[in-house]
Amino acid sequence: MTTTATQATALAASARGLTRVYGRGDTAVHALRGVDLDLPAGQFTAIMGPSGSGKSTLMHCLAGLDTPTSGSVTVAGCALQDLDDTALTIFRRDHVGFVFQSFNLLPMLTAGQNILLPLELAGRRLDAEARARYDLVVDVLGIRDRLGHRPAELSGGQQQRVAIARALVSRPAIVFADEPTGNLDSETSAEVLGFLRRSVRELGQTVVMVTHEDGAATYADDVVVIADGVVAGPAA
Ligand SMILES: Nc1ncnc2c1ncn2[C@@H]1O[C@H](COP(=O)(O)OP(=O)(O)O)[C@@H](O)[C@H]1O
Numbered sequence: 001m002t003t004t005a006t007q008a009t010a011l012a013a014s015a016r017g018l019t020r021v022y023g024r025g026d027t028a029v030h031a032l033r034g035v036d037l038d039l040p041a042g043q044f045t046a047i048m049g050p051s052g053s054g055k056s057t058l059m060h061c062l063a064g065l066d067t068p069t070s071g072s073v074t075v076a077g078c079a080l081q082d083l084d085d086t087a088l089t090i091f092r093r094d095h096v097g098f099v100f101q102s103f104n105l106l107p108m109l110t111a112g113q114n115i116l117l118p119l120e121l122a123g124r125r126l127d128a129e130a131r132a133r134y135d136l137v138v139d140v141l142g143i144r145d146r147l148g149h150r151p152a153e154l155s156g157g158q159q160q161r162v163a164i165a166r167a168l169v170s171r172p173a174i175v176f177a178d179e180p181t182g183n184l185d186s187e188t189s190a191e192v193l194g195f196l197r198r199s200v201r202e203l204g205q206t207v208v209m210v211t212h213e214d215g216a217a218t219y220a221d222d223v224v225v226i227a228d229g230v231v232a233g234p235a236a
C-alpha cells in the first residue's frame with residue numbers, strides 16, 4: 001500500500017448509525033436520526049447546516065461530551081461506547097480538544113495559564129517536549145505578547161486564539177470547534193479560520209468545525225452538510 005493510500009484511509013473519528021433523542025414520548029426531540037460519518041486524520045472538515053439540524057449534538061457525541069441514544073462513535077481507534085464515565089473523561093482529556101463559541105476561558109487565569117491548564121490537569125510535567133509544543137502553538141496563533149494577560153484584557157479574537165491554543169497544546173487526535181467564530185466580527189473570523197487552517201497544515205492537527213461562514217469551504221478540505229439530524233451530503 002502506498003503512503004498516500006494509507007493516509008487516505010486513516011480516520012481520526014467515525015460515527016455509525018448515530019441517534020440522539022432528547023426527552024421521551026410526545027415531546028421527544030430526534031436531534032440525530034442515524035448519522036454515518038468518517039473524519040479523515042490530518043484534515044480540516046467543516047460541518048454546515050441550518051440552526052437546529054443537530055450539529056452541536058453531533059459534535060458533543062463525537063467528542064464524548066454527550067452519550068448517543070444508539071449507534072457508535074470511534075475516536076483515535078477507541079470505541080467510546082465501551083468506556084465508563086471515568087475512562088471517558090480521561091480519554092477526552094488525552095485525545096480530544098474542544099473550542100466553544102463562547103471561548104470558555106477561566107477568567108482568573110492568564111492566557112498562558114489557560115493554555116497550560118490541560119497539561120496541568122493531566123498531571124503532565126512541562127518537559128522540553130511539552131514546552132516546545134506550547135511555544136509552537138503560541139507562535140502559530142500569534143499570541144506570545146498576550147500570555148501574561150487575563151481574558152478580560154483580551155479582544156474576542158485574541159480570547160478565541162487562546163482557546164484554540166489550549167485545545168491544541170496536548171496534541172489531541174482531533175479538535176472539535178463548534179461555531180468558533182460565532183461571536184467574532186467578520187475580519188476576526190477570517191483570522192481565526194486562518195489559524196485553524198494553519199494548525200491542520202503546519203501542526204498536522206485534525207480539525208472538525210461547525211460554521212455558518214460562507215467562506216468556510218475555502219478553508220476546509222471537506223464540507224459536510226447536516227440537515228434534520230442526518231448527513232445530507234457533501235456541499236455542492
Ligand atoms: N439538551 C437538550 N434538550 C432538549 N432538546 C435539545 C437539547 N439540545 C438540543 N436539543 C434540540 O435538538 C435539536 C438539535 O439541536 P442542536 O444539536 O443544538 O442543533 P444545531 O447545533 O444544529 O443548531 C434542536 O431541535 C434542539 O432544540
Ligand SMILES: [Mg+2]
Pocket residue numbers: 055056057178
Ligand atoms: Mg449548535
